Amino acid sequence: MPHAVPPASNVPAVRLSGVRLDRGARTILSGIDLEVPRGSITAILGPSGSGKSTLLAALTGELVPAAGTVEVFGQPVPRRHRELLALRKGIGVLLQGNGLLTDLTAGENVALPLRTHTTLPTPVIEQLVLMKLHAVGLRTAADLYPRELSGGMARRVALARAIALDPPLMLYDEPLTGLDPIASGVIMSLIARLNATLGMTSIIVSHHVRETVPIADQVLVTANRGIVFAGTPAELEASDDPLLRQFLRGEPDGPIAFDPASAQPSARDALARAEAAAPARVVADVLDAAAAPHVATAPRPDAEAR
Ligand SMILES: Nc1ncnc2c1ncn2[C@@H]1O[C@H](COP(=O)(O)OP(=O)(O)OP(=O)(O)O)[C@@H](O)[C@H]1O
Numbered sequence: 001m002p003h004a005v006p007p008a009s010n011v012p013a014v015r016l017s018g019v020r021l022d023r024g025a026r027t028i029l030s031g032i033d034l035e036v037p038r039g040s041i042t043a044i045l046g047p048s049g050s051g052k053s054t055l056l057a058a059l060t061g062e063l064v065p066a067a068g069t070v071e072v073f074g075q076p077v078p079r080r081h082r083e084l085l086a087l088r089k090g091i092g093v094l095l096q097g098n099g100l101l102t103d104l105t106a107g108e109n110v111a112l113p114l115r116t117h118t119t120l121p122t123p124v125i126e127q128l129v130l131m132k133l134h135a136v137g138l139r140t141a142a143d144l145y146p147r148e149l150s151g152g153m154a155r156r157v158a159l160a161r162a163i164a165l166d167p168p169l170m171l172y173d174e175p176l177t178g179l180d181p182i183a184s185g186v187i188m189s190l191i192a193r194l195n196a197t198l199g200m201t202s203i204i205v206s207h208h209v210r211e212t213v214p215i216a217d218q219v220l221v222t223a224n225r226g227i228v229f230a231g232t233p234a235e236l237e238a239s240d241d242p243l244l245r246q247f248l249r250g251e252p253d254g255p256i257a258f259d260p261a262s263a264q265p266s267a268r269d270a271l272a273r274a275e276a277a278a279p280a281r282v283v284a285d286v287l288d289a290a291a292a293p294h295v296a297t298a299p300r301p302d303a304e305a306r
Pocket residue numbers: 023024028046047048049050051052053054055262264
C-alpha cells in the first residue's frame with residue numbers, strides 16, 4: 001500500500017513546503033513551510049477565517065494546493081481517488097459536529113469504519129469496538145444511542161470511532177466546541193493520553209487556547225494569510241510579538257485584521273470561556289472515574305485488511 005507508515009523512520013508525520021492554499025480566487029494561506037514530528041501534538045491556533053481548517057483540508061487531500069508540496073509520512077498527498085482513499089484510512093478525523101449516526105448505537109457507530117474498511121470477522125470487530133470504547137472511558141455505553149449520551153460522551157464516542165482503525169495521524173477540528181469546561185478537560189486529557197499510548201501524531205485546530213496549548217508540543221498560529229508563529233508553548237508564552245499578544249489576549253485592534261463578517265466566537269470569548277476551565281484535578285477525577293486504568297490498544301489490522 002503506498003501510504004503504509006514505515007515502522008521506524010525519522011520522516012516527519014507531516015511536511016508542507018512552499019504551500020499556497022486558495023479557495024476559489026482567494027488565497028487563504030501562502031508560503032507555508034512546516035513540519036510535524038511523529039508522535040507530537042501540534043496545536044493550530046488563530047483568528048476566525050485565518051485558514052486553520054483549510055490547512056487540515058490540504059492534509060486530507062480535500063483541497064489541492066495551488067503551489068508547493070504536502071507530504072504525509074513522507075508521501076506526497078495523492079490526487080488519484082484510489083490512493084487518496086488509502087491515505088485517508090490512515091488519518092483519523094474528529095470534527096466538532098461528531099457525525100454520529102443517530103439510529104445506530106455507540107458501539108455500532110464505532111464499528112462502522114471497521115466494517116467498511118476491514119474484512120475482520122464480527123466477533124473480532126465487537127472486541128475491537130469494546131476496546132476503543134474502553135480507551136475513551138465508555139465501555140459500558142456500547143448499547144446507548146447518541147440521543148442518550150451527553151455532549152461530552154458523544155464526543156468521546158466520536159473519538160473512539162475516529163481511532164477505530166488505529167490511524168497513525170489524528171486531526172481534530174475544534175474538538176471542544178459546545179462542551180462544558182469539565183467535558184473539555186476530559187477530551188483534552190484523552191487526546192494527550194491516546195496520542196502517547198497509541199503512538200499517534202495529533203494536530204488540533206482550536207479556538208480554545210488555554211485548554212489546547214498545555215498538551216501541545218508545537219504551536220502554530222495562523223493569521224494574515226500565513227503562519228505567524230511556530231514554536232513551543234513556552235516560546236508562545238514568552239513572545240512579545242504584538243500580533244501574538246493581540247490574538248492571545250483577544251484584543252480587537254492590532255496587527256491582526258479581524259474580519260467582522262467572519263467573527264465567530266471571538267478570541268476574547270474563547271479566552272473568557274477558557275478562564276472558567278475546570279481545575280486540572282476535577283478533570284483528572286472525572287477521567288479516573290470514567291476511564292480504565294490504562295488505554296487499551298488494539299491489534300492494528302494489517303494493511304491488506306484495511
Ligand atoms: N469550501 C470553501 N469554499 C470557499 N471558501 C471557503 C471554504 N472553506 C473555507 N472557506 C473560506 O476560507 C477562509 C478560511 O476558512 P477556514 O475555515 O480555513 O478558517 P478557520 O481559521 O478554520 O476559521 P474558523 O476558526 O472560523 O473555523 C474563510 O474566509 C472561509 O470563508
